[in-house]
Amino acid sequence: MKPFDYLAPADAAEAVRSVAANPDAVFLGGGTNLVDHLKLGVAEPGLVVGLAGLLPSGIEELDDGALRIGAGVSNSDLAADPRVRERFPVLSQALLSGASGQLRNMATVGGNPLQRTRCVYFQDVTTPCNKREPGSGCSAIGGWTRHHAVLGASEHCIAVHPSDMAVAMAALDARVRTLGPAGERAIPFVELHRLPGDAPERDTALEHGELITAIDLPAQPIARRSAYHKVRDRASYAFALVSVAAAIEVEGGVIRDARIAFGGVAHAPWRARRAEEALRGAPASDGSYRAAADAELTDARPAEGLDGGNAFKIPLLRRTLTATLRDLAGEDPR
Amino acid sequence: MTFPSEPEAVGRDLPRRDGAVKVLGTATYAYETPLANAAYLHAVQATIARGRVTALDTAAAEALDGVVAVLTPGNAERLASTEDRELAVLQGEEVAFRGQVVALVVADSSEVARHGAALVRVEYAQQPHDAELRADREDLYAPESVNPDLPTDTSEGDVDAALAAAEVSVEETYTTAMYHNNPLEPHATAALWDPAGEGFLTLWDSTQGVHPTRTALASVFGLDEAQLRVVCPYVGGGFGSKGQPHVNVVLAAMAARAVPGRPVRLALTRQQMFSLTGYRTPTIQRCRLGADRDGTITAIAVDVVELTSRIKEFAEQSGVPARMMYASPNRSTTHRLAALDVPVPSWMRAPGECPGMFGPEVAMDELAERLGLDPVELRIRNEPAVEPGSGKPFSSRNLVGCLREGAVRFGWAERDPRPGVRRRGDWLVGTGVAASTYPVSRMPKSTATIRREGERYAVEIGAADLGTGTWTTLAQIAADALGVTVALVDVRIGDTDYPMASVAGGSSGMTTWGSAVVEAAGAFRAKYGSEPPDGAEASGSVQPADDRHAMHAFGAQFAEAHVHLDTGEVRVPRLLGVFAAxxxxxxxxxxxxxxxGMTMGLSMALHEQSVLDPRTGHVVNHDLAGYHITANADVGAIEAYWLAEDDPHVNAMGSKGIGEIGIVGTAAAVSNAVWHACGVRVRDLPITLDKVLHALEERPRH
Amino acid sequence: MQREITVRVDGTARPLTVDTRTTLLDALRERLGITSPKKGCDHGQCGACTVLSGGRRVLSCLTLAVTQDGAEVVTAEGLAPGAAGAGQQLEGGLHPVQRAFVDCDALQCGYCTPGQVVSAVGALDEFAAGWPSAVTEGPGAPGLDRAEVAERMSGNLCRCAAYVNIVTAVLRAATSLPAGPTAGKEVDG
Structure with missing residues (x-):
């Protein structure tokens, strides 16, 4: 681990100024991913700027019924919040399906979406990786691809985003509020994460020194009937092979509206708008759900590799979406 | 020496004596030994799988504030013995596997040591490597023997003819993955070299055997054993990987000798353990069974292909259990190895039996299926009268009792044999059975000393407690052997200052050390009678084992598996084992x-797999996020029972080793249950959802 | 780069100098000689390093010590009331969770155990606060059963695989504990 300086600034503005002024500086939130990377040599900052106590750590109800979640709220507090559990069960479930009790106590709402891929080659500095070292090559292609992308990958990177919370946020039309060197702005959550393209080193649309201060969840009745379905190799404490965040509105056996996002399959939480479109007006049936999945998965491409590659993710995702929607449609929350 | 036939302490449900210090965290593990002014060591590892180091630039590391020493092949001491090439570290430029240690950095703090190690620049002349195990390799060879010193191949009768004539047969290939022991306590050593006189080396090492470690290290460094002390009161798990010293012990000792008078601490990182501390070879098992229509087995053949490293051979004896499990007039077993540019494989819980009871025990289930016979009954029907091969009588063999008792407790009688027909909610439900076995082993050497200390009795022996219970169970044995209450007995283990003890391996610990304790108690009583004075002391050593009997423990394991109808996720809510040990x-x-053991077997069945990328030659999922072991939520009900078994031949206590048998057969029972649940025979471990998904795709949901 | 910090560990203020790179785990183990929290993976993948910080269970291996200036940290060694030097007074000095672990043989090698114990204490507090888990059904307060305990304890790996006994021990401790949160706070006493 390279030595670094540590700064505990007085407020968020100073934190932003400090990082923005130093290309070698990083923010430290809950630390669950950054400290990991410091040890692995994946991150070698010269300055670490601590955020503890600087960011809002409450959940505020806005006039329009939206919830404003402070970036300093821990994952466990968010998951346990009664308003979240009632109005956005998909979000609470996504949070609770991630990591462990200890990690959820540490991880923050602002930090969680910014965690980096768990691609084993990205995390191993002795293997080439375009995300870690642009231009060095992608070791995952042709390697162990069980946990890699089937949607939106590029020839430069097939990594997936590991967050569960982010998948729910993407489905819920959340908005990310940031404070950067140029001031405050709001970004639709679905625009926060990038696909790898030819610049896999960039995970998000944030500028250097730009800090997430809150995430807004707009009020939406549809989210009351929502769920997160995570499929993984262990029953707990494991990253998703695939996951589905879904909200659905059914009336008289017909799907009126749907919100769907996938996890574990792309470089970003994957908002499944084609699937949503296919569902609107369709009968609430397995056939509709499968057709919706197929609409979204037409461009899916498995990554061949050791141990059979990851082609299984395509039928698995179709089946998981179908099961999730079937469960949601069959259950009346009122 | 006799042992009471109705023991008082042995058989009692006593809490473990080290429980309180372990729940508080005050039990001292190797790295934690209080040592003033300790320095810290971090290893530099090769990033190629085969070749030579051509240049090592240590200037930046040496210039770092706080770095005390940097050792490389250029300046490290020449070891007295390099016969064990795994331990011959920093003795030359050759790189034989990726992750091999090529330099080490000693510093005032662990952070600086690690930083220093990252600053060492290494250049290589890389050669093409070969790290891919396949059964069709042309360079497979037959080792001279298999672990520990068993015949590589066996053959009786005419297997091919019997198979050709068999009314029903099974011929399938099964594979087990590469597994890493992954004890929760990383391999760790603290070392202190006192240069006074001839010099004296103290090693606080996480080891399954302080004496074997001392012997190995004395040889490597050319020291007299009297110049070396190894201490290890607590071991944070080992499962075989701490049964023989690995390179961490040599590195710590080397570093300590480079900074005389100053203690050095080394704990390997979790990632380093994947290349430096042993693992279980993957196995490819071709299993053939032939039987008459009534279920009488006429042929058993198991041909195993495994890997070993090019620098040190370890031949796992995976074909061995098939030599004695079931009766058959025709039988053959073979082992073939590929020597690859990979880290050195070694012992992992139940070497041989654990992987070697996967293929054959699934094959038995397949045979039962083809015969239309209950798999419990098929096993009972092929019970041998004497040990196949040797012809020796069994000292005791209660496999049938275990199967019957387990079947009753598990509710096997109501089982519908058809696969894929039971459903509970969104889950397909199935059950399966497999047999377990493990040999009773006694090591040739171990000595215990018993001393009267005031009103108490101290038992001293350099044994180990890996969590196995030695601290507690040796006291129980000593109490009965002495005829005193167990509360009066103090046990002292884990230090070469105590009498010589064999390794805690092969489930031999209690048989060996317990026998030594019983001998010592006999000598003590013979010498001092019933009123020994304070300070009275006597020693005794383990005696040779009975060689007229075949000695094995047996068991039967039953599993319930659930397969999710939509996702193919596999869960095992219930395991039940009955053992005769x-x-x-x-x-x-x-x-x-x-x-x-059963839970580790479940872990092997569903989760564990070291993924060796043949392009680089290293395990890419080299941490506990990538290498899954069962988490708490994966485990449902796990029940273990045992039969009362009176075996006068195994040892004075009548006990058989129990540390390993629990992992034997579990994965087969789970695979058999998965087949029963969803109709898919998963012959390649681990049983992950992708291996059953195709069958679910073809199956109507309702 | 060095920093002066003061951490209260098991009720005692411990001033120390740390490298900015030093984790709380290494500060405890290598600077202060408090080795109750264990290093199993050093990457938040095993739970052996679990401590309470500010009353909540966290992973000390992923916590930089420099962020813990002024923090209240409790290790397994300090869980029991008046636990300073508890190692010497074994029978009396155990927290109910620790007592239950010994009684249920919820340990073997003991290396993951202090982390399991602290995690259990934290988990029971979280349960008492009405926090749901991934296996909690429906919107209300969860009931404590084996599945709930197993899920909440899944961040603590045990290679000896004492899981079934760990779940039993945690349930037993839960029924013997006084109502309401117990962790961390009482230790000062």
Whole structure:
């Protein structure tokens, strides 16, 4: 681990100024991913700027019924919040399906979406990786691809985003509020994460020194009937092979509206708008759900590799979406 | 020496004596030994799988504030013995596997040592490597023997003819993955070299055997054993990987000798353990069974292909259990190895039996299916009268009893044999059975000393407690052997200052050390009678084992598996094992051993797999996020029972080792249950959802 | 780069100098000689390093010590009331969770155990606060059963695989504990 300086600034503005002024500086939130990377040599900052106590750590109800979640709220507090559990069960479930009790106590709402891929080659500095070292090559292609992308990958990177919370946020039309060197702005959550393209080193649309201060969840009745379905190799404490965040509105056996996002399959939480479109007006049936999945998965491409590659993710995702929607449609929350 | 036939302490459900210090965290593990002014060591590892180091630039590391020493092949001491090439570290430029240690950095703090190690620049002349195990390789060879010193191949009768004539047969290939022991305590050593006189080296090492470690290290460094002390009161798990010293011990000792008078601490990182501390070879098992229509087996053939490293051979004896499990007039077993540019494989819980009871026990299930016979009944029908091969009588063999008892407890009688027809909610439900076995082993050497200390009795022996319960169970044995209450007995283990003890391996610990304790108690009483004075002392050593009998423990494991109709996720809500393992010394710690082994077997069935990328030659999922072991939520009900078994031949206590049998057969029972649940025979471990998904795709949901 | 910090560990203020790179785990183990929290993976993948910080269970291996200036940290060694030097007074000095672990043989090698114990204490507090888990059904307060305990304890790996006994021990401790949160706070006493 390279030595670094540590700064505990007085407020968020100073934190932003400090990082923005130093290309070698990083923010430290809950630390669950950054400290990991410091040890692995994946991150070698010269300055670490601590955020503890600087960011809002409450959940505020806005006039329009939206919830404003402070970036300093821990994952466990968010998951346990009664308003979240009632109005956005998909979000609470996504949070609770991630990591462990200890990690959820540490991880923050602002930090969680910014965690980096768990691609084993990205995390191993002795293997080439375009995300870690642009231009060095992608070791995952042709390697162990069980946990890699089937949607939106590029020839430069097939990594997936590991967050569960982010998948729910993407489905819920959340908005990310940031404070950067140029001031405050709001970004639709679905625009926060990038696909790898030819610049896999960039995970998000944030500028250097730009800090997430809150995430807004707009009020939406549809989210009351929502769920997160995570499929993984262990029953707990494991990253998703695939996951589905879904909200659905059914009336008289017909799907009126749907919100769907996938996890574990792309470089970003994957908002499944084609699937949503296919569902609107369709009968609430397995056939509709499968057709919706197929609409979204037409461009899916498995990554061949050791141990059979990851082609299984395509039928698995179709089946998981179908099961999730079937469960949601069959259950009346009122 | 005699042991009471109705023991008082042995068989009692006593809490483990080290429980309180372990729940508080004050039990001292190797790295934690209080040592003033300690320096810290971090290893630099090769990033190629084969070739030579051509240049090592240590200037930046040496210039770092706080770095005390940097050792490389250029300046490290020449070891007295380099016969064990795994331990011959920093002795030359050759790189034989990726992750091999090529330099080490000693510093005032662990952070600086690690930073220093990252600053060492290494250049290589890389050669093409070969790290891919396949059964069709042309360079497979037959080792001279298999672990520990068993015949590589066996053959009786005419297997091919019997198979050709068999009314029903099974011929399938099964594979087990590469597994890493992954004890929760990383391999760690603290070392202190006192240069006074001839010099004296103290090693606080996490080891399954302080004396074997001392012997190995004395040889490597050319020291007299009297110049070396190894201390290890607590071991944070080992499962075989701490049964023989690995390179961490040599590195720590080398570093300590480079900074005389100053203690050096080394704990390998979790990632480093994947290349430096041993693992279980993957296996490819071709299994053939032939039988008459009534289920009488006429042929058993198991041909195993495994890997070993090019620098040190380890031949796992995976074909061995098929030599004695079931009766058959025709039988053959073979082992073939590929020597690859990979880290050195070694012992992992139940070497041989654990992987070697996967293929054959699934094949038995397949045979039962083809015969239309209950798999419990098929096993009972092929019970041998004497040990196949040797022809020796069994000292005790209660496999049938275990199968029957387990079947009753599990509710096997109501089982519908058809696969894929039971559903509970969104889950397909199935059950399966497999047999377990493990040999009773006694090591040739171990000595215990018993001393009267005031009103108390101290038992000293350099044994190990890996969580197995030795601290507690040796006291129980000593109490009965002495005829005193167990509360009066103090046990002292884990230090070469105590009498010589064999390794805690091969489930031999209690048989060996317990026998030594019984001998010592006999000598003590013979010398001092019933009123020994304070300070009275006597020693005794383990005597040779009975060689007229075949000695094995047996068991039967039953599993319930659930396969999710939509996702193919596999869960095992229930495991039940019944074992026949002689007299149980302590039911509480014994139960923990059995359920621990069974849970590790469940882990092997569903989760564990070291993914070796042949392009680089290293395990890419080299941490506990990538290498899954069962988490708490994966485990449902796990029940372990045992039969009362009176075996006068195994040892004075009548006990058989129990540390390993629990992991034997579990994965087969789970695979058999998965087949029963969803109709898919998963012959390649681990049983992950992608291996059953195709069948679900073809199956109507309702 | 060095920093002066003061951490209260098991009720005692411990001033120390740390490298900015030093984790709380290494500060405890290598600077202060408090080795109750264990290093199993050093990457938040095993739970052996679990401590309470500010009353909540966290992973000390992923916590930089420099962020813990002024923090209240409790290790397994300090869980029991008046636990300073508890190692010497074994029978009396155990927290109910620790007592239950010994009684249920919820340990073997003991290396993951202090982390399991602290995690259990934290998990029971979280349960008492009405926090749901991934296996909690429906919107209300969860009931404590084996599945709930197993899920909440899944961040603590046990290679000896004492899981079934760990779940039993945690349930037993839960029924013997006084109502309401117990962790961390009482230790000062």
């Amino acid at each position: 002689g007299r149980i010394i302590n039911p509480r710690t014994a139960r923990s051993q059995f359920i621990g």
